[in-house]
Amino acid sequence: MEPIQNKSIWNASGMAGLIFGFLVFLITIIGSYITINSEPTGSLFGGTMIASTVGCLVGIFGGVMGVKLYINQFGKELKIGKGAVIGLATGIFMAIISQVLSLLWPLIDGSFVNNLMEAMIANIELMEQLPSGQKQEMIDATYTQMQNYYAAGTIIKNLLIGVVMFGLLNMLSGMLAAKLMGEAPAEEL
Amino acid sequence: MLFMTIRILNSPGDPQPLWLLTFFVTFLLVFLIWSPPFMYDTIPGWYQSWQKAFMSLMCHQQVARSIQIRDVPLAACSRCTGIFTALFASFAVSTLLLPIFSSFQILVKRYIIKIFWFGLLINLLDGMANLFQLWQTSNVARLLFGLFWGLSLGILLTATLHTHCKSKKNIEKNYGTHPK
Numbered sequence: 556m557e558p559i560q561n562k563s564i565w566n567a568s569g570m571a572g573l574i575f576g577f578l579v580f581l582i583t584i585i586g587s588y589i590t591i592n593s594e595p596t597g598s599l600f601g602g603t604m605i606a607s608t609v610g611c612l613v614g615i616f617g618g619v620m621g622v623k624l625y626i627n628q629f630g631k632e633l634k635i636g637k638g639a640v641i642g643l644a645t646g647i648f649m650a651i652i653s654q655v656l657s658l659l660w661p662l663i664d665g666s667f668v669n670n671l672m673e674a675m676i677a678n679i680e681l682m683e684q685l686p687s688g689q690k691q692e693m694i695d696a697t698y699t700q701m702q703n704y705y706a707a708g709t710i711i712k713n714l715l716i717g718v719v720m721f722g723l724l725n726m727l728s729g730m731l732a733a734k735l736m737g738e739a740p741a742e743e744l
Numbered sequence: 745m746l747f748m749t750i751r752i753l754n755s756p757g758d759p760q761p762l763w764l765l766t767f768f769v770t771f772l773l774v775f776l777i778w779s780p781p782f783m784y785d786t787i788p789g790w791y792q793s794w795q796k797a798f799m800s801l802m803c804h805q806q807v808a809r810s811i812q813i814r815d816v817p818l819a820a821c822s823r824c825t826g827i828f829t830a831l832f833a834s835f836a837v838s839t840l841l842l843p844i845f846s847s848f849q850i851l852v853k854r855y856i857i858k859i860f861w862f863g864l865l866i867n868l869l870d871g872m873a874n875l876f877q878l879w880q881t882s883n884v885a886r887l888l889f890g891l892f893w894g895l896s897l898g899i900l901l902t903a904t905l906h907t908h909c910k911s912k913k914n915i916e917k918n919y920g921t922h923p924k
Contacts, residue, residue: 692788720801723769734904
């Protein structure tokens, strides 16, 4: 009689979450420094926004990697539902890890938050298409947002957004990965 | 047709919770993208909106590259708007047309992955060219490129979720007469 193998998803999704959480953080932080070190252009399309996009494109492959690690560990046989769960767990780990690293980074570079805020405000000030009242409203919003970088409400909000978006997107990518890389168990055929 | 679709979706082999979840996620993305112009009157309102905060994890949200309704941009750029709108629409429509769709499983299997990669390649190339200012496509072109890729992605998701409906013969065997 074969021993019952406990096919836990936590190793695969934890490892994929750790790697991709770090990658997302790395891309975001590089984008932030691009914004800080660039001349203001008056466009909202700064390094931070480029980083968000690239970070997400990288981020949605977390679920794929989670499924790949699971397959390496336990073989190709898995249902697409399991792929979805692996993707979801990977996305949640990713959001937590990237959020924790983002909170730790200003401890390494003490002027990071302030420099980023100044660069973002300088960009808004140069936006020509906006009336000055609206411009001021956006500057105030940016100022408040950056001043509350360590506020519990901001941390919880950012974590929630990351968990929902990365979790759901990686659930879809994990499902597709399970379909493309795995094989349906015999009872599904 | 609708009756057969419901029967297929209710069959024991199909992953109904996953189907509902996928439907919910794709609908949520469309709602997040399209709702700001109907909830905010100005760009600062959009800038502080929760829809923008959610979509900022996956889109650059540049105002000039976004479709605007009543002078308020959508929560995603025109390319992402195309991708996610087509993703929801094609997933919903191909699921609704499941009895017919299932007859074309072999064709879908053969071509949809190629179309998916082709669409991704077009969008990556155009996105990179725009980013490095090799050329600038209009918002309508970006929307169309996005729609093309999103369409294949939605069909791929349907094909992923309804794997056991492999052929017309299988449909007839499991669910009765196939619609003419």
